[in-house]
Amino acid sequence: MNYYTRLDENTIICDICPRHCRLKTGQSGFCKIRVNTGKSIEIPSFGHIAAINIDPVEKKPLYHFYPSSRVFSIGTYGCNMGCRFCQNYSLTKINSNPFDLKKYMPVQIVEAALMHGCKSIAFTYNDPIVFMEYAISVAKIARKNNLKTIAVSSGYMEEKPRIEFYNHIDAANIDLKGFDEKFYSKNCLAHLKPVLETIKYIRYQTNCHLELTTLLIEGENDSDSMLHKQCEWIAQNLGENTPLHFSAFHPAYKFNNKNRTSYETLKKACKIAKSYGLNYIYTGNVHSIETSTTYCKNCTKPLIVRDGFRVLEYNLDTSGNCNHCKTKCDGVFT
Ligand code: SF4
Numbered sequence: 001m002n003y004y005t006r007l008d009e010n011t012i013i014c015d016i017c018p019r020h021c022r023l024k025t026g027q028s029g030f031c032k033i034r035v036n037t038g039k040s041i042e043i044p045s046f047g048h049i050a051a052i053n054i055d056p057v058e059k060k061p062l063y064h065f066y067p068s069s070r071v072f073s074i075g076t077y078g079c080n081m082g083c084r085f086c087q088n089y090s091l092t093k094i095n096s097n098p099f100d101l102k103k104y105m106p107v108q109i110v111e112a113a114l115m116h117g118c119k120s121i122a123f124t125y126n127d128p129i130v131f132m133e134y135a136i137s138v139a140k141i142a143r144k145n146n147l148k149t150i151a152v153s154s155g156y157m158e159e160k161p162r163i164e165f166y167n168h169i170d171a172a173n174i175d176l177k178g179f180d181e182k183f184y185s186k187n188c189l190a191h192l193k194p195v196l197e198t199i200k201y202i203r204y205q206t207n208c209h210l211e212l213t214t215l216l217i218e219g220e221n222d223s224d225s226m227l228h229k230q231c232e233w234i235a236q237n238l239g240e241n242t243p244l245h246f247s248a249f250h251p252a253y254k255f256n257n258k259n260r261t262s263y264e265t266l267k268k269a270c271k272i273a274k275s276y277g278l279n280y281i282y283t284g285n286v287h288s289i290e291t292s293t294t295y296c297k298n299c300t301k302p303l304i305v306r307d308g309f310r311v312l313e314y315n316l317d318t319s320g321n322c323n324h325c326k327t328k329c330d331g332v333f334t
Pocket of ligand 1 (some may be wrong): 017019031036079080
């Protein structure tokens with residue numbers, strides 16, 4: 001389905017995300033890859049892929065979705081977010097011509113994923129909603145071939161495309177960039193409310209597995225009050241079994257003069273999350289076995305011990321229950 005509103009012969013509004021770019025014929029939107037071609041809003045660079053990698057699923061990060069399985073990860077140029085701290089800005093802020101990139105038909109992506117023994121295909125690196133038609137085409141073929149699909153997204157999208165997109169996705173990691181409207185508008189050129197709506201939509205209206213990630217930037221989105229609000233909202237609106245990752249920022253793009261986030265800051269965030277009863281809290285982009293491990297929410301014994309993206313110990317039975325006390329670990333394990 002195409003999501004747009006035609007205003008006149010030359011002008012169309014894109015309705016994929018809350019930016020609602022108003023585009024004259026030939027113009028591209030904020031995301032740079034969706035274009036008013038005169039007929040509709042299209043992706044002229046459909047299938048031109050900017051990044052392909054085979055990753056462990058832990059790198060997405062997804063810790064409760066087929067642990068230690070391989071993921072065929074793809075992304076294109078362009079993004080609908082304007083994050084000043086973007087950790088992937090060479091892809092999201094197009095400087096090069098997307099048509100210079102190799103083109104892959106959706107079936108080729110699926111064939112490559114199968115050939116490399118992947119369990120899933122992830123749409124990642126840039127926000128997949130800007131190339132959602134391509135992602136959906138890949139996902140349809142993937143599912144026919146018993147491959148799962150993963151979206152790593154900011155969740156900044158409109159309701160109707162959200163319904164269609166998540167119909168094709170099995171697991172999502174949503175980047176909750178902070179818990180403050182001012183932070184979103186100043187540093188992401190976006191708004192918090194639609195992101196929260198997407199998160200709740202995934203949690204309650206789909207079968208898609210959900211995890212959240214917040215990239216903590218010291219002095220920007222790591223205040224105690226912001227973290228308390230965020231964790232309280234997660235506990236009350238999503239439940240305490242929602243996996244939450246606090247990742248360390250490294251200086252990049254317009255925030256290249258900021259400090260790398262310390263482990264102490266991440267630990268502080270984890271402590272606050274724990275005070276709201278969240279059961280699965282992790283740190284990312286730092287080396288810590290302690291805060292990368294999944295613990296049983298009942299007996300507190302280590303269930304999945306990780307070192308970086310490597311699983312060192314796995315103490316779940318074939319049904320995803322704790323080997324010690326038989327309590328179910330939340331997630332998709334079999
Ligand atoms: S998806 Fe791109 S073109 Fe469409 S509204 Fe968002 S930024 Fe604009």
